[in-house]
Amino acid sequence: MAKHDVDLSLLFHALADPTRRSILTRLARGPAPVSELAEPTGLRLPTVMRHLSVLEDAGMIATEKDGRVRTCAMVPEALTPMRTWLDEQRAIWESRLDRLDAYVKTVMENREK
Amino acid sequence: MAKHDVDLSLLFHALADPTRRSILTRLARGPAPVSELAEPTGLRLPTVMRHLSVLEDAGMIATEKDGRVRTCAMVPEALTPMRTWLDEQRAIWESRLDRLDAYVKTVMENREK
DNA sequence: GGATTAGTTCGCAATTTGGCTAAGTATTTT
DNA sequence: AAAATACTTAGCCAAATTGCGAACTAATCC
Known part of the structure; x- marks a missing residue:
């Protein structure tokens, strides 16, 4: 698959x-x-750390350590490739409907003759 | 987590x-x-079958068997919950920026006095 | 300097994933 | 009726995922 x-x-x-x-x-x-992110999950820190690194590897969050505290922040642009992909699928689907529409219209027009 | x-x-x-x-x-x-779906993947049929059942379990495709051929079709509405979730995240993010904007504006206005 | 706090790293265990082959079943085709 | 087609099921395997506790490091507090 493409990169x-x-x-x-x-x-x-x-x-x-x-x-x-x-x-x-x-x-x-x-x-x-x-820690603040971990608290509502009910999960242990190492587990949450892993989730955070999955998010970070995906480029969805950025983290920075200051003293002993690591602050995590969302990277909002990270969501756009998914949105784009979903839009593309819909576009393909819709163009398919358009073609079907056109076909139906042609059939109807021929019938009128 | 919620259902x-x-x-x-x-x-x-x-x-x-x-x-x-x-x-x-x-x-x-x-x-x-x-079979037509399997062909371009280079994967064996049982493997593709599994992928198809993942898609079907997620409600993204519907399949129907006619004779010995199973025809698969996309369920386009299935994509909307994801799109909605992504939109919600963006909305939360944007309302956060709005609040920051408002705060900055207040500070600036007070400075002008 | 000793205790506490906030992460971090390590390695284990149960499960799930994504691939395969081999051996079915059910429909056409010949 | 036999052969070919189009899945389908079963079971195996290696790797990845998601949880954990134990032990460690690096700040900060008392």
Whole structure:
């Protein structure tokens, strides 16, 4: 598969997990340290760390360590490749309907003769 | 996690695989039998069958068997929950920027006094 | 300087994924 | 009726995923 598909796989995979989606939703409201992200999940820190690195590898969040606190922030542009892909599928689907429409119209016109 | 998140997980998971994405793209152009979907992937039939059942479980395709041929078709509405989720994230993000904007504006106005 | 806090790394265990071959079943075709 | 077609099922395998506890590092607090 093409190289640009690789990040689509990473992106979609990252969102395939409810914990990661809820972390992202939290981060959409603003940056937060790791512990604060971990708290509502009910999961242990190492587990949350792993989820965060999945999100970071996908380019959906950026993190920075200041002292002993790592602050995580959402990268909002990261969502656009998925949105674009979804739009493309819909476009293909719609152009298919258009062609069907055109075909039906042709048939109807011929019938009128 | 909430029940309605379950299908989001299934949907995003289904799209996390390049083979499944290319199958969906093919189906966006119109229905096709299993073998025709398998051919461009270079994968064996049982493997493709599995991909198809992942897509079907996620509600992204519908299949019907006629004689010995199973025809697969895309379910275009299936993409909307993902699109909606992505839109919601953006909305949260944007309302955050709005609040920051408003804050900055307030500060600036006070400075002018 | 000792204790606490906030991550981080390591490695284990259960499950799921994504591929395969081999061996079915059910329909056409010849 | 036999052969070919189009799946379908079963089971195997290696790698990845998602959780954990234990042990470690690096700040910051008392």
